[in-house]
Amino acid sequence: EAGVTQFPSHSVIEKGQTVTLRCDPISGHDNLYWYRRVMGKEIKFLLHFVKESKQDESGMPNNRFLAERTGGTYSTLKVQPAELEDSGVYFCASSQVTGPNYGYTFGSGTRLTVV
Amino acid sequence: DAKTTQPPSMDCAEGRAANLPCNHSTISGNEYVYWYRQIHSQGPQYIIHGLKNNETNEMASLIITEDRKSSTLILPHATLRDTAVYYCIVRVGGRGSTLGRLYFGRGTQLTVWP
Numbered sequence: 001e002a003g004v005t006q007f008p009s010h011s012v013i014e015k016g017q018t019v020t021l022r023c024d025p026i027s028g029h030d031n032l033y034w035y036r037r038v039m040g041k042e043i044k045f046l047l048h049f050v051k052e053s054k055q056d057e058s059g060m061p062n063n064r065f066l067a068e069r070t071g072g073t074y075s076t077l078k079v080q081p082a083e084l085e086d087s088g089v090y091f092c093a094s095s096q097v098t099g100p101n102y103g104y105t106f107g108s109g110t111r112l113t114v115v
Numbered sequence: 116d117a118k119t120t121q122p123p124s125m126d127c128a129e130g131r132a133a134n135l136p137c138n139h140s141t142i143s144g145n146e147y148v149y150w151y152r153q154i155h156s157q158g159p160q161y162i163i164h165g166l167k168n169n170e171t172n173e174m175a176s177l178i179i180t181e182d183r184k185s186s187t188l189i190l191p192h193a194t195l196r197d198t199a200v201y202y203c204i205v206r207v208g209g210r211g212s213t214l215g216r217l218y219f220g221r222g223t224q225l226t227v228w229p
Contacts, residue, residue: 004158035217043159043219044204056216093159101166102149104217106158 002026004107006092012113018080025074025094031055032075033095033104034067037086040086047076050098082114118142118205124224129228135223137203147206148179149217150188152199159202159219162188176217193227200224 005024013019025032034046046065047057051072058065064083069075079086089111093104120138128132139148149164164176165186169179170171176189190197202222 017117035219042221045216045218048216059216089156093158101164103149103151103161103164105161109156111156 001051004092004094006090006107006110008110009108010113012115013082015114016081018078019082019112021077021079021090021092021112023075023077023092023094024109025092026096026105029094029096029105031070031095031104032069033093034075034107035091035093036076036088037091038085041088043091045078055098062078064108078111082112083084084114087112087114118146118218118226119203119220121134121201121203121220123221125228126207126228127190127193129151129195129227129229130192133193133225133227134196135188135190135201135203135225136185137187138185139203139205140201142183142205143207145207147208147221148183148186149204150175151202151204151219151224152197153202154196154199164206170198193225195227195229198225 030051032049037043045059048055048068049069052069066078089109091106091109095104095107096101121145147164150162151157151159161218163175165177165179179186200222202219
């Protein structure tokens with residue numbers, strides 16, 4: 001089966017611009033997660049979708065970040081306007097089941113650089 | 116926040132077993148121990164998880180102490196491709212809106228040398 005696909009793989013934008021990251025989960029996976037690692041920090045949870053609903057969005061850093069998953073398939077994460085501190089790698093993951101007894105499959109990430 | 120403690124780095128000779136320790140002294144009864152790894156700039160890769168019994172799969176073995184306060188990930192025959200950062204994660208069980216979260220710490224940089 002195809003894995004979790006993220007694109008673009010790299011994005012360089014200027015401060016104040018808008019960027020939209022996309023994640024295509026594994027087909028049939030209802031659960032979709034966004035994580036990110038900013039420079040020098042640990043990988044941090046951003047939010048969790050179950051189908052098209054936001055199950056947990058408490059990790060979103062501020063209202064410049066907007067995640068959507070219309071139709072419960074792919075998801076987008078929009079940053080508007082981007083700031084320098086948003087630079088980092090954004091990972092998406094998916095799982096078929098919600099629960100502590102199942103691992104996630106992560107994508108390769110989108111490296112975002114804000115200049 | 117991460118509830119685990121791992122050594123920042125370890126190394127291992129190719130072909131030998133790599134034993135990566137993890138302390139999780141505050142783990143609760145319904146929390147699972149997960150291991151992921153991240154090879155260079157790729158996304159984290161799931162390795163194995165367990166609750167209280169030892170587990171084994173095609174990648175590794177997980178040994179959890181009887182009091183569940185620590186665990187060891189064992190790569191039985193390490194290869195150069197196993198060089199990566201290994202994360203030990205305690206994951207909440209039961210139900211609740213935060214069930215989906217994984218708390219990554221700093222992990223252990225494992226270097227396998229020829």
